[in-house]
Amino acid sequence: MKKEKYNVAVAGATGAVGNEMISILEQRNFPVDRLKLLASTRGAGTKLEFKGKQYTVEVMDENSFAGMDIGLFSPGGSVSQKFAPIAGKAGCVVIDNTSAFRMDPEVPLIVPEVNAHAIAGYHKKNIIANPNCSTIQMVVALKPIHDAARIKRVVVSTYQSVSGTGKRAVKELENQILAVYNQQEIKREVYPHQIAFNCLPHIDVFLENGYTKEEMKMVNETKKIMEDDSIRVTATTVRVPVFYSHSESVNIETEKKLTADEVREILSKAPGVVVVDNPKKSEYPLAIHAAGKDETFVGRIREDESIPNGINMWIVSDNIRKGAALNAVQIAELLIQKYL
Numbered sequence: 167m168k169k170e171k172y173n174v175a176v177a178g179a180t181g182a183v184g185n186e187m188i189s190i191l192e193q194r195n196f197p198v199d200r201l202k203l204l205a206s207t208r209g210a211g212t213k214l215e216f217k218g219k220q221y222t223v224e225v226m227d228e229n230s231f232a233g234m235d236i237g238l239f240s241p242g243g244s245v246s247q248k249f250a251p252i253a254g255k256a257g258c259v260v261i262d263n264t265s266a267f268r269m270d271p272e273v274p275l276i277v278p279e280v281n282a283h284a285i286a287g288y289h290k291k292n293i294i295a296n297p298n299c300s301t302i303q304m305v306v307a308l309k310p311i312h313d314a315a316r317i318k319r320v321v322v323s324t325y326q327s328v329s330g331t332g333k334r335a336v337k338e339l340e341n342q343i344l345a346v347y348n349q350q351e352i353k354r355e356v357y358p359h360q361i362a363f364n365c366l367p368h369i370d371v372f373l374e375n376g377y378t379k380e381e382m383k384m385v386n387e388t389k390k391i392m393e394d395d396s397i398r399v400t401a402t403t404v405r406v407p408v409f410y411s412h413s414e415s416v417n418i419e420t421e422k423k424l425t426a427d428e429v430r431e432i433l434s435k436a437p438g439v440v441v442v443d444n445p446k447k448s449e450y451p452l453a454i455h456a457a458g459k460d461e462t463f464v465g466r467i468r469e470d471e472s473i474p475n476g477i478n479m480w481i482v483s484d485n486i487r488k489g490a491a492l493n494a495v496q497i498a499e500l501l502i503q504k505y506l
């Protein structure tokens with residue numbers, strides 16, 4: 167018999183994504199029966215609120231998942247690598263925000279607006295992966311265009327906020343801004359260079375091919391989510407001194423010609439997308455407007471005049487919400503509607 171409520175564990179509850187997952191479970195009135203909040207020994211003991219009740223964060227260990235139905239994970243890659251399979255074996259379906267399982271062929275990589283049907287494969291490991299934040303917002307906008315005109319190539323440059331690196335990075339930007347104004351020494355712990363008033367073309371580690379791991383996540387995850395290995399993708403990912411929301415300049419080449427108006431029309435009907443595109447009034451998507459919102463905002467839609475079938479656009483979304491916590495909760499909603 168179908169349950170009316172589910173036991174939910176939030177792993178990484180004290181972090182940027184974990185905190186947002188708790189808020190979104192409440193905002194969307196997810197049918198939670200028992201809620202368990204988990205972190206490391208650092209965060210254990212922290213009190214967090216859900217629906218007016220205080221919960222004490224517990225240390226995550228091998229026994230944390232007995233009796234839990236759903237695990238919303240964001241504790242960092244190596245921690246997920248260890249604990250997600252343990253949770254899965256205990257019968258708790260894990261929705262993991264880290265990169266640990268995204269390219270595992272036995273783990274679905276899901277953006278509900280794009281490939282919800284692929285959730286069906288979750289039972290192989292009882293793990294579903296949530297894609298990289300920059301990839302999620304891009305594919306939400308690309309999928310309807312791909313369906314209409316087949317995308318051959320994507321060139322993306324990102325302008326990613328510091329909250330994408332977690333709560334310590336948010337503090338680092340705050341502290342550095344204050345230090346600059348107060349003419350004090352700039353301290354850095356999270357980033358290799360000062361992030362305040364600067365742009366770093368370096369997200370995650372550098373790989374042998376000269377790209378960063380973040381750039382290759384955008385390349386590989388896009389193909390997996392769109393279920394089309396023929397799409398060619400190249401990315402440059404940049405960290406900018408913005409607190410919340412990632413912005414992206416995206417250039418696409420399609421097989422069939424689409425005008426800018428046709429793309430606007432397609433995107434205005436796409437789930438999860440809002441077109442904000444009125445340059446005469448200086449209206450286009452902005453990080454400060456997207457922060458705290460659920461939608462992915464697209465604007466500056468124009469034809470790429472350097473090739474026959476090309477479109478340029480500007481895509482902005484809240485990386486903590488659609489890029490992580492919201493997407494994970496949307497997956498959980500589909501899971502309980504259709505599969506659990």
Ligand SMILES: NC(=O)c1ccc[n+]([C@@H]2O[C@H](COP(=O)([O-])OP(=O)(O)OC[C@H]3O[C@@H](n4cnc5c(N)ncnc54)[C@H](OP(=O)(O)O)[C@@H]3O)[C@@H](O)[C@H]2O)c1
Nearest residue numbers: 178180181182183205206208209241242264330332333490
């Ligand atoms: N921020 C984003 O926009 C975003 C988007 C998509 C995916 N992600 C991914 O989500 C993960 C978390 O990101 P975040 O931004 O939320 O980072 P964060 O703010 O640094 O939070 C990390 C969380 O993991 C917990 N944790 C660390 N080690 C642990 C352990 N051994 N056992 C249990 N919990 C542990 C921390 O708890 P303590 O309080 O105990 O330290 C904290 O709750 C990362 O893998 C990140 O790549 C982030």
